[in-house]
Amino acid sequence: MKEVIVINDKQFELLIEQEVIENEIKRVAERINKELKDKRPLFIAVLNGAFMFAGELMKQVNILSEITFVRLASYHGTTSTNDVKTVLGLNESIKGRSVVIVEDIVDSGNTMVSLLEELGKYEPEEIRIATLLYKPAAMKQKLNLDYVALEIPNDFIVGYGLDYNGYGRNLKDIYKVV
Numbered sequence: 001m002k003e004v005i006v007i008n009d010k011q012f013e014l015l016i017e018q019e020v021i022e023n024e025i026k027r028v029a030e031r032i033n034k035e036l037k038d039k040r041p042l043f044i045a046v047l048n049g050a051f052m053f054a055g056e057l058m059k060q061v062n063i064l065s066e067i068t069f070v071r072l073a074s075y076h077g078t079t080s081t082n083d084v085k086t087v088l089g090l091n092e093s094i095k096g097r098s099v100v101i102v103e104d105i106v107d108s109g110n111t112m113v114s115l116l117e118e119l120g121k122y123e124p125e126e127i128r129i130a131t132l133l134y135k136p137a138a139m140k141q142k143l144n145l146d147y148v149a150l151e152i153p154n155d156f157i158v159g160y161g162l163d164y165n166g167y168g169r170n171l172k173d174i175y176k177v178v
Helices: 018-035 051-060 110-120
Strands: 004-007 010-016 042-047 066-076 079-088 098-106 126-134 147-151 174-177
Touching (some): 018 126, 018 147, 110 126
Parallel strands (some): 042 066, 042 098, 098 126
Antiparallel strands (some): 010 174, 066 079
């Protein structure tokens, strides 16, 4: 039987262990190191969910680069509101730069489309997307995801930066709702 934890009013079972997560992040970082070695990219991590992914990814990225953070909100409880709000904006200039968005999860794609539209106004040379998790069954938008660590089923998940009403971000593994 898989490990089950309780967060608020929901039960979650183990889906992906930390070791698997970190091995896949390392694989993504190796591709980034190879493909962007001469670009001096700016990584834009989306808070709050991507903080653990961004931290682990940046430990593995060994090319000259910078990182900054933006904060967006599109979830309430276990469902997407499809109403994306920029809470904390971008302070660095991205004009003419290679940008890599670092996201915790891409499911419907609505948040990413909004972010791409917003960042596109600042004239970057290119924007690439790196996501820890991708739910192909939930995708509603047409997006090119450049770097995907893990594809998962369309389950609600917590852990490794992802939360359920603010709780569970600190879990080292990823759990799915039972």
